[in-house]
Amino acid sequence: MSTTLGRRTALRSLAGVLAATLTLGVAACGSDEPSGPSAADAGPTGLDDGSELTLWTRAPLEKQAKLLVDAYNASHQNQVKLTVVPNDDYVAKVGAAAGSDGLPDLFAADIVYVPNWVEQGLFQDLSSNIDGLDFKDSINKGHLSAGTREGKEHVLPFVLDLSMLFWNKQLFTEAGLDPEKAPASLQEYAAAAKAIQAMGKDGVYGTAAGLNCGGCLLFTWFPSIWAGGGQVLSEDGTESKLADETAQQVYRVWHDLWRSGAVLPASAGETGPTWTAAFTEGKVGLMFYPATLLSSTPFDAGVAGIPGPNGGASTFVGGDGIGISKDSKKAAQAWNFLSWMMSEQAQVEVLAKNKDVVSRADLANNKYAAEDPRLVTINEVAGKGGTPVALNFQQAFNAPNSPWLTLVRNQVLNGSGDLKKDNDEITAVLKQ
């Protein structure tokens, strides 16, 4: 008896394990259709019926994401549950979730990855909803077009992060520079950095940069190339133009700065986590810095667009776009969050109030911007900025061992290397 019982139990448990494995396998392979009402059917503001929504974002935008989510949760029945993922792990986490159909309802993506992710089908088509917004034309163009594929919009701007020239007014004064006037060109920028370095103040450096961080470098140096009238990529994003004359001028200025010792030495190995820390602590005279950190910069800092080698101003319109994932079954509720996020209420009373850039041009001159002229500067430069679009952007530029990083390090730190060869390597990756 006990024998038969034992055998039966054993067989049963084996069968159970097999069944469980099979179910898992089937669940992982099957692609089930979203069962809830689609975003398009739910009307202009979607559904607010007390559903729980999940939202993923990466750590650098944690502050803005938290503010938005808290404000939404306080005023709506739907509740958004925010998950913040470390920057370096974000792609891996989204990739794993996409493969197993486990993406959250809403997720934000670094705007430079958006074209690729839209092409891979990770976002639902939102074109009919977005077309229904009467302020559609004033939504940030760079973000909107990054998420547009074959004329269909998939992504809205979540948080705009612009790279701007920030300078420490106190250090400027101490070095005998005019604290109210921004360096007008990259040459003047270098001269100011050297002047601050020349004070010989303990632990204070002229400037800093994330010289081992591809993302930081493109975020801060592409604008210099644009401001100088140059291009970084071809129209279709398959050819690198980073060996052109304007780009070379930018590398030369930085190579000279590096050799002169006016750059924070830690910059050479800076892989990203602390690339802004020294400036925030008041130990760096001026640097190209993310505008999202304006509210957490504790001292009096000046803000201007990033100049080119001979003047001009531009910015990298970075930050994250957000969309509804392919796996969301609550698209109508998720659209409710997105439509609220684009509303004047959220843009002005949440983002602008926190000194962040609004993603609607028609709201640029809001009451908070009027209080802080620096916000007006940022909003103005935002219109002149660019967002490069390329399918293999991450591998070519952001990855820790990207050919772009090799190019910059060769040009700036080592003052050697074959520029054309390094540039061709970027093109080769972009074409893959």
Add this chain to the structure above:
Amino acid sequence: MSVTAPSRPPGAATRRRTRPRGRQALLGWLYATPTAVFVVLLFAVPLLLVIRMSLSKWSLLRGDQGLNAPDNFVKAVDHRFFTDSVVFTLKYTALATVLLLALGLGLALLVQESSRWNNLLRASFLIPSALGLASASLLFYVLYSPYASPLAPVMDRFGLTFLGSPTAALISTTFLIVWRYAGFYMVLMLVGLQGIPADVYEAARTDGASRWQTFRKVTLPLLRPTLALTTVLCVTGSLLAFEQFYILTKGGPDNSTITVVQLIYMVAFQGQNDLGVAAAISVIVLLALILINALQMRAFRSEES
């Protein structure tokens, strides 16, 4: 048991002998099932999946798109960092193994005799092993950082850099590993040393052997099984190095410290997002590991016989 007994047919005499054996076999299977299930689920299934991946076009975001063998293997070997990473991994493995084994044995000899001070020493050598490798790496990341480190003024004054140049990065990372693992290998060596009978040493002393001779002719030969174990552990562990480089150097500076496992991670998650090629490299690494370990086992065995 008692329930089935009465209904036993007349030919029970012969079955009585086979029956317990059958039951025992079944019991054996039952006892082995939990382990077997775990081995199948956590080892065999993933292994088969990786092999399947390595033979398929399988991108991170899009999933399986059908077989394409042997494209992934061609792409893996042609990858611009493949040769560099293999060379670097071997270099690092040689360095780490030599240092760890020598230091482990040295420390073990130092604290072999049990005394109050030696117990304290043993404990202090072993403490770093209680720290997770990732936490230890983060600790050293701060120590090595020219910006946040308490050593920053020293680095500044002497123009030192811990992670700034390829050689410095390799040495700094190896130092972390030695700090983290020397105690662990010391314990393994201690166990081996204590397994050597005292009378062998006594005999050596009676024969007038010097310390060095005793070490060469008695300790080392009798320690061979322990040396085999530690070498295999250390070589395998170093060939699969990942966390320390991922946290400390991210493969930099200038792509000089990319290990093979880091290359796998890079291909899978950082840019290329191609699980197929990453799986192909994994399979290559697996085969290399099997080969290397087989060679090591054979080397130690043949010397033994």
